[in-house]
Amino acid sequence: MSRIGIFICWCGENIARNVDVERAAAEVADLPGVVCSVAYKYMCSDPGQSLMRQKIVSERLTGVVVASCSPHMHLRTFRKAAAMAGLNPYLVEMANIREHCSWVHHDRQQATTKAVELIRMSVAKVRANAALQPISIPITRRALVIGGGVAGIQAALDIADSGREVVLVEREPSIGGKMAGLSETFPTLDCSQCILTPRMVDVGQHPNIRLYTYSEVEGVEGYVGNFKVTVRKKARYVDMDACTGCGQCWNACPSKKNLSEFDYQMGNRTAIYVPFPQAVPARPVIDRDACLHFLKGKCGICAKKCAANAVKFDDQDEVITEEVGAIVVATGFKLYSIDRDQASSKLAGYGEYGYGQYPDVVDALQFERIVSASGPTGGEIRRPSDGQQPKSVVFISCVGSRDNAKGISYCSKICCMYTAKHTMLYKHKVHDGQAHVFYMDIRSGGKNYDEFVRRAIEQDGAHYHRGRVSKITQENGKLIVRGVDTLVGEPLTIEADLVVLASAMQPAGGATELAQKLNVGYDEFGFLSESHPKLRPVETNAAGVFVCGACQGPKDIPESVAQASAAAGKVLVMFSNEQLSREPEVARINETNCAACFACVRACPYNAIERAEVRDRKGQLVKRTARVNPGLCMGCGTCVAICPSKSADLEGFTEQQVYAMVESLV
Amino acid sequence: MSGNSHATESDVFSEANVAACYQCGKCSAGCPMAEHMDLLPNQLVRLVQMGRFDRAMRAEAIWKCVSCVTCSTRCPKSVDCAAVLDLLRQAAFEQGKVPPSRRRTLLFQQAFLDNIRRNGRVCELELIGVFKTKAFAKDWDLLKLMEDAPLAPKLMRRRKFHFRGERVKDRGLVKRIFDRCNSIKLDLATSENS
Numbered sequence: 003m004s005r006i007g008i009f010i011c012w013c014g015e016n017i018a019r020n021v022d023v024e025r026a027a028a029e030v031a032d033l034p035g036v037v038c039s040v041a042y043k044y045m046c047s048d049p050g051q052s053l054m055r056q057k058i059v060s061e062r063l064t065g066v067v068v069a070s071c072s073p074h075m076h077l078r079t080f081r082k083a084a085a086m087a088g089l090n091p092y093l094v095e096m097a098n099i100r101e102h103c104s105w106v107h108h109d110r111q112q113a114t115t116k117a118v119e120l121i122r123m124s125v126a127k128v129r130a131n132a133a134l135q136p137i138s139i140p141i142t143r144r145a146l147v148i149g150g151g152v153a154g155i156q157a158a159l160d161i162a163d164s165g166r167e168v169v170l171v172e173r174e175p176s177i178g179g180k181m182a183g184l185s186e187t188f189p190t191l192d193c194s195q196c197i198l199t200p201r202m203v204d205v206g207q208h209p210n211i212r213l214y215t216y217s218e219v220e221g222v223e224g225y226v227g228n229f230k231v232t233v234r235k236k237a238r239y240v241d242m243d244a245c246t247g248c249g250q251c252w253n254a255c256p257s258k259k260n261l262s263e264f265d266y267q268m269g270n271r272t273a274i275y276v277p278f279p280q281a282v283p284a285r286p287v288i289d290r291d292a293c294l295h296f297l298k299g300k301c302g303i304c305a306k307k308c309a310a311n312a313v314k315f316d317d318q319d320e321v322i323t324e325e326v327g328a329i330v331v332a333t334g335f336k337l338y339s340i341d342r343d344q345a346s347s348k349l350a351g352y353g354e355y356g357y358g359q360y361p362d363v364v365d366a367l368q369f370e371r372i373v374s375a376s377g378p379t380g381g382e383i384r385r386p387s388d389g390q391q392p393k394s395v396v397f398i399s400c401v402g403s404r405d406n407a408k409g410i411s412y413c414s415k416i417c418c419m420y421t422a423k424h425t426m427l428y429k430h431k432v433h434d435g436q437a438h439v440f441y442m443d444i445r446s447g448g449k450n451y452d453e454f455v456r457r458a459i460e461q462d463g464a465h466y467h468r469g470r471v472s473k474i475t476q477e478n479g480k481l482i483v484r485g486v487d488t489l490v491g492e493p494l495t496i497e498a499d500l501v502v503l504a505s506a507m508q509p510a511g512g513a514t515e516l517a518q519k520l521n522v523g524y525d526e527f528g529f530l531s532e533s534h535p536k537l538r539p540v541e542t543n544a545a546g547v548f549v550c551g552a553c554q555g556p557k558d559i560p561e562s563v564a565q566a567s568a569a570a571g572k573v574l575v576m577f578s579n580e581q582l583s584r585e586p587e588v589a590r591i592n593e594t595n596c597a598a599c600f601a602c603v604r605a606c607p608y609n610a611i612e613r614a615e616v617r618d619r620k621g622q623l624v625k626r627t628a629r630v631n632p633g634l635c636m637g638c639g640t641c642v643a644i645c646p647s648k649s650a651d652l653e654g655f656t657e658q659q660v661y662a663m664v665e666s667l668v
Numbered sequence: 669m670s671g672n673s674h675a676t677e678s679d680v681f682s683e684a685n686v687a688a689c690y691q692c693g694k695c696s697a698g699c700p701m702a703e704h705m706d707l708l709p710n711q712l713v714r715l716v717q718m719g720r721f722d723r724a725m726r727a728e729a730i731w732k733c734v735s736c737v738t739c740s741t742r743c744p745k746s747v748d749c750a751a752v753l754d755l756l757r758q759a760a761f762e763q764g765k766v767p768p769s770r771r772r773t774l775l776f777q778q779a780f781l782d783n784i785r786r787n788g789r790v791c792e793l794e795l796i797g798v799f800k801t802k803a804f805a806k807d808w809d810l811l812k813l814m815e816d817a818p819l820a821p822k823l824m825r826r827r828k829f830h831f832r833g834e835r836v837k838d839r840g841l842v843k844r845i846f847d848r849c850n851s852i853k854l855d856l857a858t859s860e861n862s
Binding site: 354406407408442486488493 | 688690691692693694695696697698699702703707708710711738742743744745746
């Protein structure tokens, strides 16, 4: 026999204005099984909760309906209160008479009638509720971090420093990411490599970090707390343990004219190479496509020069399986390419800016290398075409960003700041040069950011013109930039020696494929989706998978680092328990009825249902059945809808409960 | 469609996506005529956004536009800036707001359209003859009448000038296009929104 208590909330004026709560309380008091029905001004307040706790005890309630706001808001509050009074928390239901009723209706009579109906449905449901217990799942307290840029490095170090093991996977031969290639950073102009490389060394030497560089995540199986990850270590052709990183091999390599990825195709490297001097690990890798041994079957000079016998031409890809409990995705970004790869990314190119056609039109990351002391010009600002020092440089903001016609509507956030930085770095090296910037808005929100931009304009004399550039042409070795200054209302043509495009930030290549492997959502631009934009910024909808850095949205270094530490914090919160506790509202298969058609296995969006076998004591196969892994199930109910034999059901939302709710209305 | 259909300004300009403009100025940056304009294309779009049609219609700039459509082609927000100027020209003409200094521009455009209406495509000799005669009848300026004459041999060498124009076969279709355009009247508010 159920003894149900109903607690109706005024929510101050929010509900009481349009719903006659006292009348509603009186009307539902007679429903079968209801033993008490009260209204109170704020049910979520401390006195409101204690009223509920008292009634649970004094009326010996077996079920509670709280008619108030959305369960998203306060279901946990009321369940906790019920548990404190000794009632199983899953015997508490909420009727949403605020968002679904008082906020959207104005006729008080009709709204009250609707509120009564909503409460009646919840009473019907709670009568059929079962006392559920939270699910406990064992967890592997090791983490996987995907991506070894500044975000991945930070997350890995934070987790490792707390004493947990970390597997860090980076697809390039060295960690460091985009930040390792930057010259200086805003708004302090401190050297990027100087602040990053100590962290990289920490990662390389940390006893709790297992570093896989030149490796990619191939597959992810399992669920929160219990992931099985396969990592492909690409053949490096160098024995990492034997190699001492002495450099004899790359100094002797005869294949010298290969475009350097690290210098964004503006410098050269050998076929056996380390991407940059401070690389971690400081071990070379052989580029098969450039190596004379692989191309022509002869050479092998590196192997002869190597005193440690570390060159292994017969090296093979290696596939490794790692077991981890949590995954941090930090795959970072790439720049919008105005002429290349546009077909695959469904973006329109910028033919009018001539990138790829004019060598002196470069993007921002290329300019970083031009300015960098470790770059192809040794830190002297020289343009790519003829090595001359440019006396007039035009910087163009929002190339790709905020350009719906090209396919990207968002603001890339960091370009205003690095463009200001670029004009400063340029002026500090070319004193008689002039920097021009074409911009639409200057977005410099952040600590000391706007001051920095003003410094570029007021002290370093950058000419800022408000307006977009329409076209860039080339005449007599000069780039003719046709722009406008909308503040004076005149078109403006500038003859430039070098043009730097502040191209839009896009998620790094392969991010969406990885997201699919991890069951993480992503937006139309490929940025990974966080669970809640405000309150769950590093969690994803896949339990146990966290995001940080530019793979989640355009970000600068401080923000990436902060988000990485936040993600690490969330991982460590998870690891603070030996077992994971989960909400028990998951699907369950009635294995006696299951016809083993496995329609649910195919339909499940979380891969939470597996094919199982029921065997008797002798080990004889009795039947095949579908079985839900409660660790993976998100309780979406797709299996319930698709099951032809009605064997799937959702705990806390059983078909019996749903039908009872419908019946209460008719 | 029967009778005249009246399009309001919000209809016609929303079709050109005017609300999307965020004033980046790329239209003005690429406009080959911008340096001869009193108001730049982006400023004209801004006036339309503000509902100040009268100010926009009286701008000389709308008569300097050569309809190359570079502005619309490169617009990052897909605003049809060329169409905005077209609409402004049409409205200015219908409301008699063409500045006196642009009288010859208007005469040329009328002569051009008449020419198309008759032939379906332009016949250069006929066009220039009609235009020059009409202009001369207004201003009796002999110098202006003859000033372009030296261009003729150059144009002929480049095959841009034909004595005998060609006509399209289906001139009924041309007529129907013109009738359809004539049936649409613009209804731009004449008063300034302050």
